[in-house]
Amino acid sequence: MILPFVHRPLSRYVNTMVENGLVLDRMLEPAPPAGFLSKAPEYADASEFPRLLVLQAIRI
Known part of the structure; x- marks a missing residue:
């Protein structure tokens, strides 16, 4: 399983x-x-450093 990582x-x-x-x-x-x-043991550090970010926003 490949989980792409893009840092911004x-x-x-x-x-x-x-x-x-x-x-x-x-x-x-x-x-x-x-x-x-x-x-997927290659993602062991994902439990310490999140690999997924979910942002919820509202229009003002």
Whole structure:
């Protein structure tokens, strides 16, 4: 299983939302689901450093 990793500063996402009239409503950094690390041990550090970022925004 290949999970692509793209690093961008959080400010890039947040500032883009603000510049387009959005307000950050919620931010989640979900942990890998149960059993994922046993199937993909190469992502062991994903439990410490989140690989997924979910941003929810609302238009003002």
